[in-house]
Amino acid sequence: MTEHRAGATAPTALPRLVGARVARREDGRFLTGQGSYVDDHRPARLLYAAFLRSPHAHARVVSIAASAALTLPGVAAVLTGEDVARSAKPVRAASKTPAVKVTSFPPLALGKVRHVGEAVVMVAAESRYVAEDAVERILVEYEPIPVVTDMEQALRPESPLLHDEAGTNLLVSREFGRGDVDEALAGAALVVRERFRFHRHTPVCMENRGCLAEYATGSGTLTLRSSAQCPGLVRDVLSDLLDMPEHRIRVIAADVGGGFGAKASLYPEEIATCVMARRLGRPVKWIGDRREDLLATTHAWDEIVEAELGVDRDGAIVGLRAQVTADVGAYSIYPWTAAIEPVQTISFLPGPYRVPTYRGRTRGVATCKAPLGPYRGVGRPPAVFVIEGLMDRAARQLGMDPTEIRLRNFVRDEEFPYKSPSGIVWDRASFTASLLRACEALDYAAVRAEQSRARAEGRWLGVGVASYVELTGIGSAIPVSPGMPIATGTEAATIRFDPAGKVTAVFGIASHGQGLETTLAQIVADEVGVPIDDVRVIHGDTEVSPYGTGTYASRSLVLAGGAAILAGRAVREKMLVIAGHLLEADPADVVMTDGRWAVRGMLDRSVAVREIARAAYTGARRLPTGLEPGLEATRFYDPYYGTASNATHVAVVEVDRETCEVKPLRYVVVEDCGRMVNPLIVDGQVHGGVAQGLGAALLEEVVYDDQGQLLSGTLMDYVVPSACEVPWMEVHHLETPSPVALGGFRGMGEGGTIGAPAAIANAVADALVPLGIEIAELPVTPDRLFRLIERARARG
Amino acid sequence: MVTVRLNVNGVAHEGRCEPRKLLADFIREDLGLTGTHVGCEHGICGACTIMFNGEAARSCIMLAVQADGAELMTVEGLMRDGKLHPLQEAFREHHALQCGFCTPGMLITALDLLRTNPSPNDREIREGISAVLCRCTGYQGIVNAVRAAAPILVAGR
Numbered sequence: 001m002t003e004h005r006a007g008a009t010a011p012t013a014l015p016r017l018v019g020a021r022v023a024r025r026e027d028g029r030f031l032t033g034q035g036s037y038v039d040d041h042r043p044a045r046l047l048y049a050a051f052l053r054s055p056h057a058h059a060r061v062v063s064i065a066a067s068a069a070l071t072l073p074g075v076a077a078v079l080t081g082e083d084v085a086r087s088a089k090p091v092r093a094a095s096k097t098p099a100v101k102v103t104s105f106p107p108l109a110l111g112k113v114r115h116v117g118e119a120v121v122m123v124a125a126e127s128r129y130v131a132e133d134a135v136e137r138i139l140v141e142y143e144p145i146p147v148v149t150d151m152e153q154a155l156r157p158e159s160p161l162l163h164d165e166a167g168t169n170l171l172v173s174r175e176f177g178r179g180d181v182d183e184a185l186a187g188a189a190l191v192v193r194e195r196f197r198f199h200r201h202t203p204v205c206m207e208n209r210g211c212l213a214e215y216a217t218g219s220g221t222l223t224l225r226s227s228a229q230c231p232g233l234v235r236d237v238l239s240d241l242l243d244m245p246e247h248r249i250r251v252i253a254a255d256v257g258g259g260f261g262a263k264a265s266l267y268p269e270e271i272a273t274c275v276m277a278r279r280l281g282r283p284v285k286w287i288g289d290r291r292e293d294l295l296a297t298t299h300a301w302d303e304i305v306e307a308e309l310g311v312d313r314d315g316a317i318v319g320l321r322a323q324v325t326a327d328v329g330a331y332s333i334y335p336w337t338a339a340i341e342p343v344q345t346i347s348f349l350p351g352p353y354r355v356p357t358y359r360g361r362t363r364g365v366a367t368c369k370a371p372l373g374p375y376r377g378v379g380r381p382p383a384v385f386v387i388e389g390l391m392d393r394a395a396r397q398l399g400m401d402p403t404e405i406r407l408r409n410f411v412r413d414e415e416f417p418y419k420s421p422s423g424i425v426w427d428r429a430s431f432t433a434s435l436l437r438a439c440e441a442l443d444y445a446a447v448r449a450e451q452s453r454a455r456a457e458g459r460w461l462g463v464g465v466a467s468y469v470e471l472t473g474i475g476s477a478i479p480v481s482p483g484m485p486i487a488t489g490t491e492a493a494t495i496r497f498d499p500a501g502k503v504t505a506v507f508g509i510a511s512h513g514q515g516l517e518t519t520l521a522q523i524v525a526d527e528v529g530v531p532i533d534d535v536r537v538i539h540g541d542t543e544v545s546p547y548g549t550g551t552y553a554s555r556s557l558v559l560a561g562g563a564a565i566l567a568g569r570a571v572r573e574k575m576l577v578i579a580g581h582l583l584e585a586d587p588a589d590v591v592m593t594d595g596r597w598a599v600r601g602m603l604d605r606s607v608a609v610r611e612i613a614r615a616a617y618t619g620a621r622r623l624p625t626g627l628e629p630g631l632e633a634t635r636f637y638d639p640y641y642g643t644a645s646n647a648t649h650v651a652v653v654e655v656d657r658e659t660c661e662v663k664p665l666r667y668v669v670v671e672d673c674g675r676m677v678n679p680l681i682v683d684g685q686v687h688g689g690v691a692q693g694l695g696a697a698l699l700e701e702v703v704y705d706d707q708g709q710l711l712s713g714t715l716m717d718y719v720v721p722s723a724c725e726v727p728w729m730e731v732h733h734l735e736t737p738s739p740v741a742l743g744g745f746r747g748m749g750e751g752g753t754i755g756a757p758a759a760i761a762n763a764v765a766d767a768l769v770p771l772g773i774e775i776a777e778l779p780v781t782p783d784r785l786f787r788l789i790e791r792a793r794a795r796g
Numbered sequence: 797m798v799t800v801r802l803n804v805n806g807v808a809h810e811g812r813c814e815p816r817k818l819l820a821d822f823i824r825e826d827l828g829l830t831g832t833h834v835g836c837e838h839g840i841c842g843a844c845t846i847m848f849n850g851e852a853a854r855s856c857i858m859l860a861v862q863a864d865g866a867e868l869m870t871v872e873g874l875m876r877d878g879k880l881h882p883l884q885e886a887f888r889e890h891h892a893l894q895c896g897f898c899t900p901g902m903l904i905t906a907l908d909l910l911r912t913n914p915s916p917n918d919r920e921i922r923e924g925i926s927a928v929l930c931r932c933t934g935y936q937g938i939v940n941a942v943r944a945a946a947p948i949l950v951a952g953r
Contacts, residue, residue, distance in 0.1 A: 024891065027893060028888075029896075030896030031871075031874075031884040031893070031899060031903070032831070032871065032872065032875060032880075033830065033831015033832070033870065033871035033872045033900050034831065035831075035896050035897075037833070039834070040824075042825070129814065129816065129817070203931075204929075205931060206833075206841060206843055206895065206898045206929065206930065206931050207835065207895070257833070257896070257897030258895040289837050290837060512895055513896070513932045514894070515894065681891065683936075684932070684933060684937060686934075687935075687936045688894060688933050690934055691933075691934030691935065692931070714840070715836050715838065715841060715929070716840060720929050720931065722925075722935075723921075723925045723926045723938070724926045726935050728936065729934060729936055
C-alpha cells in the first residue's frame with residue numbers, strides 16, 4: 001500500500017478550513033425553495049408515468065389487456081414486461097462467488113410476480129392524474145400460486161420456489177471463521193446464547209424515488225435525472241442493459257432528498273422510464289408516491305441470528321459462533337446482490353473485540369417480499385445488536401459491569417493494525433478511549449446511583465452501552481459487497497482554476513444531504529490556498545465529472561476527499577512554478593501568505609492567485625519555457641483497503657410501567673471518524689443516524705401478513721420518529737487520524753444507526769433486570785414489551 | 797376545468813385546473829413554485845406544509861379549488877428584500893437541514909409555531925415541529941434553530 005502523509009499541510013496562511021464549523025454552502029438554495037430535485041424539472045413535451053403494481057405476492061401473469069387504457073385521451077403509451085424485454089436486458093446482479101445464486105430482476109414483471117407492489121405495467125400520459133386513470137383501466141389476469149413469507153419455511157424443500165433458475169430459495173450461503181470455535185466453546189467457563197430477531201425496516205427518504213428520462217433522437221443521447229446516490233453506477237449499467245455506449249448516457253443526480261443507501265441501487269423504474277423515453281422520443285418522468293416507496297423501495301435487515309458467545313471466568317472472550325438467516329425478499333438487487341445484508345452481518349459480528357475463535361454462517365433466503373438492499377449500517381445494526389447483547393448477557397451472569405467486560409475484550413491500542421476473525425483489518429481505533437470518554441461524559445457512576453434509587457422506587461430505569469467499529473472508505477482491495485464484480489475502489493476529482501482565479505472542483509460522488517459541497521470545498525480551498533467562497537463544487541452529473549460511481553458505504557469524504565487532496569497538490573505545484581516565474585524566483589522559495597504568493601523573506605515581492613491563474617491561460621509570454629498552459633488537474637484516489645470509524649453509544653431509558661413505552665432520557669455518543677473536516681456536519685450525521693437507529697429499536701417495522709400483503713403501507717402504520725420521540729443527543733468526538741487514508745479522514749455517515757439499536761436494547765434489558773427480561777427482538781414496541789413483562793410476571 | 801384565483805406570497809394568480817387537482821400539485825405545476833415538496837400525499841410527513849390564510853396547512857390533502865380566494869405563503873415567500881428570514885438564517889447557522897426536502901414544510905411549520913407561541917420551551921418546540929418528519933437531522937439542529945430564532949422574531953415584531 002502507498003504510504004501517505006496523514007494530514008499533510010498546505011502552504012497557506014489563510015485560516016485553515018478543514019476542521020472548522022463552516023456553515024453549509026448548499027443551504028441557500030434549500031432554504032429558499034430553489035433545490036433541484038428530480039420532480040422540479042418539467043421539460044417541454046413531458047409525459048408522466050405511473051405503474052400498475054401487483055396486488056399478489058406470488059402469481060403468474062396470464063394476460064394483460066390495456067386497450068381501455070390506450071384509448072383514454074392523453075395516454076401516450078403502455079409498456080409491459082415483454083415490451084421492455086425487447087428493448088432492455090434483464091438486470092442480473094452478478095457475483096464472482098459461487099456463494100451467491102445469480103437471478104434475474106426484470107424491470108417489469110415477466111411471466112410472474114414475486115411480491116406485492118412489483119411493477120407490472122407502465123403507462124405514460126399527459127399528466128400523472130391521467131396516467132393513474134389509465135392504470136385503473138388495465139386488466140391483468142393473475143393466477144395466484146402459493147406464497148412463502150417466512151424465511152425458515154422458504155428453506156424447506158416443499159416450499160414454493162421464487163426463482164426456478166436458482167432451483168432453491170437459498171440465494172446466499174457463506175461462512176467465515178478462525179480457529180476451532182467448537183472446542184473453545186466446549187471449554188468455556190460460560191456460554192451465553194440467544195436467538196435474536198431484528199425485523200424488517202424501510203429507509204423512508206422524505207423524497208420518494210423518481211426519475212426523468214429524455215432521449216434525443218438527433219444525437220442518440222439519453223439523459224436520466226434520477227434520485228440516485230450513484231449516478232456513475234447507473235450510467236454504467238444502463239449502457240449494458242440498453243446497449244448504448246456510456247458516453248451517450250448522462251445520469252444526473254442533482255439534489256436528492258435523502259438516500260441512506262436506499263437510493264444506491266439500480267431500480268426497475270429507472271430502466272422502464274428510459275425504455276419508454278427512447279421509444280417515444282419524448283421526456284418521461286416517474287415520481288413514486290409514498291405507497292410505492294413503502295412497497296417497492298428496498299428494505300433492510302430482517303434477520304434471525306442464533307449466536308453463542310463463550311467467555312472465561314474473567315469475562316475474556318474465547319469464542320463466538322453464529323448462524324445468520326436473512327429474508328432477502330424477492331430479488332437480488334443490482335449491483336450489491338442479495339448477499340450484502342447477510343454477509344455483512346457475519347463480517348462484523350466480532351465487533352471491536354479480540355475474538356480468538358469464530359464461526360459465522362449466513363444464509364440469504366428469497367421470500368415473496370420487497371427486495372432487501374443497502375440501508376444505513378448494512379448488516380452492522382443487527383451484528384452490533386447481537387454481539388453487544390451477548391456481551392451484556394455474559395456480564396450479567398458473571399456479575400460484571402457492562403463497561404468492564406467491554407474494556408477487558410476490546411482490541412488494545414498496541415494491537416493495531418488488527419485483523420478481525422472475518423478478515424477485516426482495523427487500521428487504528430479508539431475503542432477503549434471512546435468507552436471511557438462516554439462514561440465520563442455521562443457520569444456513569446452517578447447514573448448508576450440514580451438507577452439504584454429509581455429501582456428502589458419501583459421505576460424501570462436502564463443504561464445501555466454499545467461499542468462498534470465500521471469499515472469505511474473502502475478501496476479497490478475489497479468489493480463493497482461480497483463477490484460483486486464491479487469496481488468501487490476509486491474516485492476522482494478535477495480541480496480547475498478559471499483565468500479570474502476562481503476554482504471549480506468536479507467530483508463523481510453525489511451528495512444527498514451529507515453536505516459534501518461544503519466539506520469538499522473546505523478541502524479544496526485549503527489545498528490550493530483560496531477562500532471557500534472562491535470554490536464551487538459540482539457533483540452528481542456523469543457528463544461533467546471524471547469517472548466515478550457515487551456516494552454509498554461511507555466512502556465519499558475518504559475517496560473524493562483524498563482525490564481532492566491529490567488534485568489540489570498537483571494544481572498547487574504548478575501554481576508555484578508559475579508564481580516563481582512571475583516573481584523571478586525559484587519556485588522552492590515561493591510561499592503563500594494572506595492569499596498572495598510571495599518570495600520567502602521578501603513579502604513585498606508577491607502575486608495574487610488571479611495573476612497566476614491569468615498567466616496560466618495567457619500562454620508562452622507569461623509562462624516558463626515549455627510549461628503547458630492551463631491550470632487544472634484530475635487525480636484518482638484509491639485507499640486500497642479503506643479505513644474504519646468507531647464509536648461508543650450510551651443510552652439511558654425509562655420504561656413506563658403503565659404503557660410499556662420506552663423513553664430515552666439521555667443519549668451519549670463518543671465517535672471517532674479520524675480527522676474531522678467539519679464538526680457541524682459530523683454532529684448532524686450522528687444525530688440523524690441515531691434517530692434512525694432509535695426508530696429501528698423502538699418504532700419502525702415493515703409488516704407483511706402470511707399472504708405477503710404489506711400491512712405497513714402508509715406512514716400511519718410505518719412509524720418514523722418525530723421530534724417528540726427523539727431525545728437530546730450529546731455528541732463527543734475523538735480524532736484518531738487514519739494512518740492509511742489520505743488526509744486522515746475516516747467515513748462516518750452510517751455510524752449513528754449502527755450503535756443506536758444495540759444501545760437502546762441493552763438499556764431496556766438493563767431497566768428490566770428486576771424482571772429478568774432479555775431483549776432479543778427489535779423493534780421493542782410497547783406491545784412486545786407488554787407481552788415480555790406479562791410472561792416474566794407469570795413466571796414469577 | 798375550473799378557475800382558481802388566489803394570492804401566493806403577495807402575488808395574485810389565476811389558473812385553470814381539474815377540480816380533483818391537489819393544491820400541492822397546483823402550486824408546483826401550475827404556479828411553478830417547486831419549493832413546496834410532496835412527500836407522502838396522505839397528510840403525515842408535512843413536507844408540503846404552506847401557510848393558508850395565515851395558518852399552517854398541508855397542501856397535499858387539499859384541493860386547489862379549496863384555495864380559491866385564499867392567501868397562501870410558501871417557502872418562496874419567506875425572504876424579504878433579498879435577505880433570508882431570521883428563521884432561515886437560524887436554520888443555516890444551526891445545521892437544521894441536510895437533504896433539504898422537508899425544509900420548506902419545516903420552516904413554515906416552525907413559523908406557525910412561533911406565531912402562536914412566541915417563546916416556546918424545547919418540549920413545545922418538539923411538539924410544534926412534530927407535524928413534519930425529517931429523516932436526516934434527528935431534529936436536534938431544528939430545535940436549536942427554532943429556539944435561537946424565537947427571540948429574534950419577537951424583537952422584530
